[in-house]
Amino acid sequence: KAGVTQTPRYLIKTRGQQVTLSCSPISGHRSVSWYQQTPGQGLQFLFEYFSETQRNKGNFPGRFSGRQFSNSRSEMNVSTLELGDSALYLCASSLGLEETQYFGPGTRLLVL
Amino acid sequence: GQQLNQSPQSMFIQEGEDVSMNCTSSSIFNTWLWYKQDPGEGPVLLIALYKAGELTSNGRLTAQFGITRKDSFLNISASIPSDVGIYFCAGQATNSGGGADGLTFGKGTHLIIQP
Numbered sequence: 066k067a068g069v070t071q072t073p074r075y076l077i078k079t080r081g082q083q084v085t086l087s088c089s090p091i092s093g094h095r096s097v098s099w100y101q102q103t104p105g106q107g108l109q110f111l112f113e114y115f116s117e118t119q120r121n122k123g124n125f126p127g128r129f130s131g132r133q134f135s136n137s138r139s140e141m142n143v144s145t146l147e148l149g150d151s152a153l154y155l156c157a158s159s160l161g162l163e164e165t166q167y168f169g170p171g172t173r174l175l176v177l
Numbered sequence: 178g179q180q181l182n183q184s185p186q187s188m189f190i191q192e193g194e195d196v197s198m199n200c201t202s203s204s205i206f207n208t209w210l211w212y213k214q215d216p217g218e219g220p221v222l223l224i225a226l227y228k229a230g231e232l233t234s235n236g237r238l239t240a241q242f243g244i245t246r247k248d249s250f251l252n253i254s255a256s257i258p259s260d261v262g263i264y265f266c267a268g269q270a271t272n273s274g275g276g277a278d279g280l281t282f283g284k285g286t287h288l289i290i291q292p
Binding site (some may be wrong): 111 | 222
Protein backbone atom coordinates (compact mmCIF):
# COMPACT_ATOMS: atom_id res chain seq x y z
CA LYS A 66 0.00 0.00 0.00
CA ALA A 67 1.41 3.40 -0.95
CA GLY A 68 2.25 5.76 1.87
CA VAL A 69 1.31 9.39 2.38
CA THR A 70 2.44 11.53 -0.52
CA GLN A 71 3.07 15.26 -0.42
CA THR A 72 3.66 17.68 -3.26
CA PRO A 73 5.72 19.58 -3.95
CA ARG A 74 8.70 18.34 -1.95
CA TYR A 75 10.51 21.67 -2.10
CA LEU A 76 9.28 25.19 -2.59
CA ILE A 77 10.82 28.65 -2.56
CA LYS A 78 8.61 31.70 -2.15
CA THR A 79 9.08 35.36 -1.27
CA ARG A 80 7.53 37.31 1.57
CA GLY A 81 3.95 38.32 0.95
CA GLN A 82 3.20 35.52 -1.49
CA GLN A 83 0.85 32.67 -0.76
CA VAL A 84 1.44 28.93 -1.10
CA THR A 85 -0.67 25.79 -1.40
CA LEU A 86 0.65 22.40 -0.35
CA SER A 87 -0.99 19.10 -1.20
CA CYS A 88 -1.31 15.81 0.66
CA SER A 89 -2.68 12.46 -0.51
CA PRO A 90 -3.38 10.10 2.41
CA ILE A 91 -2.84 6.38 2.55
CA SER A 92 -5.63 4.61 0.67
CA GLY A 93 -8.61 4.11 2.98
CA HIS A 94 -7.49 6.74 5.47
CA ARG A 95 -10.07 9.44 6.03
CA SER A 96 -8.31 11.75 8.47
CA VAL A 97 -5.51 14.13 7.52
CA SER A 98 -3.48 16.23 9.94
CA TRP A 99 -0.91 18.91 9.20
CA TYR A 100 2.17 19.80 11.24
CA GLN A 101 4.88 22.44 10.99
CA GLN A 102 8.45 21.49 11.88
CA THR A 103 11.12 24.12 12.58
CA PRO A 104 14.47 23.85 14.39
CA GLY A 105 13.33 26.25 17.07
CA GLN A 106 9.78 25.13 17.79
CA GLY A 107 9.98 21.49 16.76
CA LEU A 108 6.87 19.74 15.49
CA GLN A 109 3.67 21.68 16.03
CA PHE A 110 0.11 20.71 15.17
CA LEU A 111 -1.67 22.91 12.64
CA PHE A 112 -5.07 21.27 12.01
CA GLU A 113 -6.89 18.02 11.36
CA TYR A 114 -9.54 17.22 8.78
CA PHE A 115 -12.01 14.36 8.67
CA SER A 116 -14.89 13.95 6.25
CA GLU A 117 -14.09 17.32 4.67
CA THR A 118 -14.50 19.12 8.00
CA GLN A 119 -11.85 20.68 10.21
CA ARG A 120 -12.07 18.80 13.52
CA ASN A 121 -9.12 20.24 15.40
CA LYS A 122 -6.95 23.31 15.18
CA GLY A 123 -3.62 24.26 16.72
CA ASN A 124 -2.40 27.70 17.73
CA PHE A 125 -1.53 29.19 14.39
CA PRO A 126 -2.73 32.48 12.87
CA GLY A 127 -5.57 32.62 10.38
CA ARG A 128 -3.06 32.90 7.53
CA PHE A 129 -2.81 29.13 7.80
CA SER A 130 -5.83 27.35 6.40
CA GLY A 131 -6.70 24.02 4.92
CA ARG A 132 -9.36 21.93 3.33
CA GLN A 133 -10.15 18.33 2.57
CA PHE A 134 -11.79 16.93 -0.52
CA SER A 135 -14.29 14.10 -0.84
CA ASN A 136 -11.49 11.67 -1.78
CA SER A 137 -9.74 12.56 1.53
CA ARG A 138 -6.94 14.43 -0.21
CA SER A 139 -6.06 17.64 1.62
CA GLU A 140 -4.47 20.97 0.88
CA MET A 141 -3.11 23.60 3.18
CA ASN A 142 -2.66 27.22 2.27
CA VAL A 143 -0.49 29.88 3.81
CA SER A 144 -1.24 33.45 2.78
CA THR A 145 0.95 36.53 3.13
CA LEU A 146 4.07 34.49 3.76
CA GLU A 147 6.55 35.61 6.41
CA LEU A 148 10.19 34.63 6.79
CA GLY A 149 9.26 32.65 9.90
CA ASP A 150 7.00 30.41 7.85
CA SER A 151 10.08 28.68 6.46
CA ALA A 152 9.71 25.12 7.69
CA LEU A 153 9.09 21.50 6.85
CA TYR A 154 5.34 20.99 6.54
CA LEU A 155 4.29 17.46 7.32
CA CYS A 156 1.04 15.74 6.55
CA ALA A 157 -0.12 12.68 8.47
CA SER A 158 -3.03 10.40 7.69
CA SER A 159 -5.01 8.00 9.85
CA LEU A 160 -7.97 5.69 9.38
CA GLY A 161 -10.11 7.98 11.47
CA LEU A 162 -10.03 10.43 14.32
CA GLU A 163 -7.97 9.25 17.31
CA GLU A 164 -6.29 6.59 15.16
CA THR A 165 -2.52 6.20 14.72
CA GLN A 166 -1.04 8.81 12.39
CA TYR A 167 1.40 7.99 9.57
CA PHE A 168 3.51 10.79 8.15
CA GLY A 169 4.46 11.76 4.63
CA PRO A 170 7.95 12.98 3.63
CA GLY A 171 7.00 16.64 4.00
CA THR A 172 7.22 19.77 1.90
CA ARG A 173 10.18 21.99 2.67
CA LEU A 174 9.19 25.64 2.25
CA LEU A 175 11.77 28.40 2.13
CA VAL A 176 10.52 31.97 2.33
CA LEU A 177 12.97 34.64 1.14
CA GLY B 178 -0.50 24.39 25.83
CA GLN B 179 0.73 20.93 26.61
CA GLN B 180 4.45 20.29 26.53
CA LEU B 181 6.51 17.16 26.47
CA ASN B 182 9.97 17.08 28.01
CA GLN B 183 12.10 14.61 26.11
CA SER B 184 15.55 13.56 27.31
CA PRO B 185 18.32 13.26 26.62
CA GLN B 186 18.63 15.83 23.87
CA SER B 187 21.44 13.84 22.24
CA MET B 188 23.30 10.60 22.80
CA PHE B 189 26.72 9.53 21.57
CA ILE B 190 27.07 5.78 21.98
CA GLN B 191 29.12 2.88 20.72
CA GLU B 192 27.65 0.35 18.34
CA GLY B 193 26.19 -2.55 20.31
CA GLU B 194 25.24 -0.48 23.35
CA ASP B 195 21.71 -0.21 24.67
CA VAL B 196 19.89 3.13 24.47
CA SER B 197 17.21 4.59 26.70
CA MET B 198 15.24 7.80 26.26
CA ASN B 199 12.10 9.13 27.90
CA CYS B 200 9.38 11.72 27.81
CA THR B 201 7.48 13.33 30.64
CA SER B 202 4.49 15.62 30.71
CA SER B 203 2.62 17.71 33.24
CA SER B 204 -0.67 16.53 31.77
CA ILE B 205 -2.24 13.20 30.93
CA PHE B 206 -2.14 11.59 27.51
CA ASN B 207 -4.34 8.76 26.28
CA THR B 208 -1.90 7.63 23.61
CA TRP B 209 1.89 7.67 23.46
CA LEU B 210 3.74 7.24 20.19
CA TRP B 211 7.41 6.96 19.29
CA TYR B 212 8.66 8.07 15.87
CA LYS B 213 12.07 8.12 14.16
CA GLN B 214 12.98 10.76 11.63
CA ASP B 215 15.86 10.57 9.18
CA PRO B 216 17.23 13.71 7.48
CA GLY B 217 14.92 15.02 4.76
CA GLU B 218 12.14 12.57 5.61
CA GLY B 219 8.97 12.53 7.65
CA PRO B 220 8.71 10.76 11.01
CA VAL B 221 8.23 7.00 10.81
CA LEU B 222 6.13 5.30 13.45
CA LEU B 223 8.07 2.88 15.65
CA ILE B 224 5.71 1.98 18.47
CA ALA B 225 2.21 3.03 19.52
CA LEU B 226 0.97 2.67 23.11
CA TYR B 227 -2.70 2.94 24.01
CA LYS B 228 -3.04 1.79 27.62
CA ALA B 229 -1.42 2.90 30.87
CA GLY B 230 1.21 0.40 31.95
CA GLU B 231 1.43 -1.15 28.48
CA LEU B 232 4.84 -2.49 27.49
CA THR B 233 5.29 -3.08 23.75
CA SER B 234 8.21 -4.37 21.70
CA ASN B 235 9.07 -3.99 18.03
CA GLY B 236 12.22 -5.98 17.32
CA ARG B 237 15.05 -4.42 19.33
CA LEU B 238 12.78 -1.57 20.44
CA THR B 239 10.73 -1.61 23.61
CA ALA B 240 8.48 1.18 24.85
CA GLN B 241 6.25 1.61 27.88
CA PHE B 242 3.24 3.79 28.64
CA GLY B 243 3.67 5.09 32.18
CA ILE B 244 1.12 4.20 34.83
CA THR B 245 0.42 7.86 35.57
CA ARG B 246 -0.17 8.44 31.81
CA LYS B 247 2.29 11.33 32.05
CA ASP B 248 5.41 9.59 30.83
CA SER B 249 6.82 7.03 28.42
CA PHE B 250 10.21 5.55 27.67
CA LEU B 251 11.83 3.94 24.65
CA ASN B 252 14.69 1.45 24.84
CA ILE B 253 16.81 0.26 21.94
CA SER B 254 18.92 -2.82 22.55
CA ALA B 255 22.21 -3.65 20.82
CA SER B 256 22.30 -0.49 18.69
CA ILE B 257 23.41 -0.71 15.06
CA PRO B 258 24.51 2.05 12.66
CA SER B 259 21.09 2.36 11.01
CA ASP B 260 19.59 3.36 14.37
CA VAL B 261 21.15 6.80 13.87
CA GLY B 262 18.51 9.51 13.62
CA ILE B 263 16.19 11.67 15.67
CA TYR B 264 13.66 9.94 17.90
CA PHE B 265 10.48 11.77 18.88
CA CYS B 266 7.89 10.96 21.47
CA ALA B 267 4.35 12.17 20.85
CA GLY B 268 1.30 12.20 23.05
CA GLN B 269 -2.35 12.51 22.19
CA ALA B 270 -4.84 13.83 24.74
CA THR B 271 -8.58 14.22 24.89
CA ASN B 272 -9.83 17.72 24.24
CA SER B 273 -12.67 19.57 25.93
CA GLY B 274 -15.08 18.34 23.29
CA GLY B 275 -14.32 14.72 24.09
CA GLY B 276 -12.36 14.13 20.91
CA ALA B 277 -8.62 13.75 20.44
CA ASP B 278 -6.24 16.67 20.22
CA GLY B 279 -3.53 16.84 17.60
CA LEU B 280 -0.27 15.18 18.55
CA THR B 281 2.05 16.98 20.96
CA PHE B 282 5.70 16.21 20.23
CA GLY B 283 8.85 16.20 22.31
CA LYS B 284 11.89 18.09 21.01
CA GLY B 285 13.59 14.88 19.97
CA THR B 286 16.63 12.81 20.93
CA HIS B 287 19.52 12.83 18.47
CA LEU B 288 21.13 9.40 18.46
CA ILE B 289 24.67 9.22 17.14
CA ILE B 290 26.44 5.88 16.98
CA GLN B 291 30.20 5.54 16.84
CA PRO B 292 31.35 2.34 15.13
